[in-house]
Amino acid sequence: MTDRHVTNPAPSPSRVHEAAPGESHFETLAIRAQAPMSPEREHSVPLFLTSSFQFDDAEHARALFSEEVSGNIYSRYANPNTDEFVRKVCLLEGADDGVATASGMSAVFTALASRVSTGDHIVSARAIFGSTHQLFTRVLPKWGVTCDYADMAVPESWERLIKPNTKLLYVETPSNPGLELIDLSWLGALARAHNIPLVVDNCFATPYLQRPLAHGASVVVHSATKYMDGQGRALGGVIVGDAEYIADCRFFARHTGPAMSAFNAWLLSKSLETLxxxxxxxxxxxxxxxxxxxxxxxxxxxxxxxxxxxxxxxxxxxxxxxxxxxxxxxxxxxxxxxxxxxxxxxxxxxxxxxxxxxxxxxxxxxxxxxxxxxxxxxxxxxxxxxxxxxxxxxxxxxxxxxxxxxxxx
Incomplete structure (x- = not known):
């Protein structure tokens, strides 16, 4: 697939990058979407291996912490390398905003835990990764969050399981490892009809082969450790999607700490160039x-x-x-x-x-x-x-x- 165009979403106000054309091919966006060049005029984005950043003055520090202005404070919150990686995935998936995490499972957990509370309910596909199954059956129930499994091969099983307290629909397609699929347009329409966010693990397909947000998903999660890195070098996860949903994920990640390292973000952003x-x-x-x-x-x-x-x-x-x-x-x-x-x-x-x-x-x-x-x-x-x-x-x-x-x- 060498002739696909991707429509750029509006840039997130907290993620400032060099301008790209309104319409670009996938490969071009993956290569040319970069953080702004420094006065050193580097061709490849440098590493920002720093835990924190300096403030201009007391007022600048206050404004940053009150979120009146955007900028870097501390690398657990944001870093130029993680910002570039996230922005690039947003462009490729067609998302408003995103958050990078330390691993794929931390991305899955953040996408779930940031949006559910005691008494809430999730409907998930039965065919999911083993660790995700453990979250649904052994971790989230500790906090009073329940989950029911729908059959991917029986679409009507999803609607039967939706309850008044259902807060999320969750699916992998293709699934790990059985390669089961579900019609994302149908499931996206069901989610919209019930005003319930749909979270899709797009790890197996990558945004190059499939874009769930275009089919009605609210959020996409990836284990960036897999095809995004592609060379078995780095752990990482990423969540991209609806700005309001991502705001909850960012708050959760900022205060619980599943931050991606700047070095891994740098590696992963470079790897996307060859995805x-x-x-x-x-x-x-x-x-x-x-x-x-x-x-x-x-x-x-x-x-x-x-x-x-x-x-x-x-x-x-x-x-x-x-x-x-x-x-x-x-x-x-x-x-x-x-x-x-x-x-x-x-x-x-x-x-x-x-x-x-x-x-x-x-x-x-x-x-x-x-x-x-x-x-x-x-x-x-x-x-x-x-x-x-x-x-x-x-x-x-x-x-x-x-x-x-x-x-x-």
Missing amino acids: AVRMDRHCRNALAVARHFEGHPAVESVRYPFLASHPQHALARRQMSQGGGIVVLVLKGGVNAGRRFLDRVHLVSHSANLGDTRTIVTHPASTTHSKLSPAERDAVAITDGLIRISVGLEHEEDIISDLEQALAE
Whole structure:
């Protein structure tokens, strides 16, 4: 996808950057949206490795703390590097404003905890990341916040679960690891009809492949550790969306402290410059892997949104520009087949991360989703033989060759 235009939202008053055209291609925005140049005339934005910033005088300090003027006070609140990273993600997602956090899970928690109180209720997709499931079932209930799970494959299940005290709808699409999708335009319309914010984890798709805010979401969260970094170097999270919602997230983050480091923000902002190029290659390689292993004698099934065999293939084509970089193989032989496969890979990595330049294989039932009960895993089709493949940027033939030899009898 090399010819997509992105409409710039109005700049946030607290985030001042060099002007960009009203209409720009995604790749251009990702590269050219930068913090203002200093008197040193640097071509690449420098690092601001400082914990605090000086005030002009007593009145300036007072005005900053009363938020009558914008500016830097303390790097837990804001920093030129984190500001640039957030602003860039806002431009790419079409958001009003955003907040950077120390990790993807701190972004998810901030997006949730900043908006709910004791007695409130959340409706979430059942198919979500394991740690997010722990938030809904073990962390938020400590404060009297309850959650019900809707079936992504049964849209009407969402409306049945909405109560007078429902304050949020939450979804990942495609889901981790099962690659289930939901119609974002339908869910966005449902959220608007009930005046309930919709929060979408867009980590697997990235704004290059899918823009949930354009479909009616209020907020988008990302683990920037994944495709946004793309090279397994840095932890980070980001929340972008509606200005009013983000104001609550900023207040919560400012006083609870899940701040992104300036160094990680600098890395992540630079990484966004190559996001489009990398995602094109991830998607091309992933489609090749998915097609190759369909019908393989050791594979029970293959899941990939842009395979015609995916049950939501038409929806994927409608709301995503490409199928993403994740392929799921369900191996015949269950857990023993999965363990044998993992122990035999040579080129690809066995790790719990994803979105890296390197191809990574993971067994969710024994790692990322191991805290779910067998019944909970069955409900979201995480079988013992399921292998999540984060397809990297190596040559597709080398990836396929290694996976083939690991499956050989």
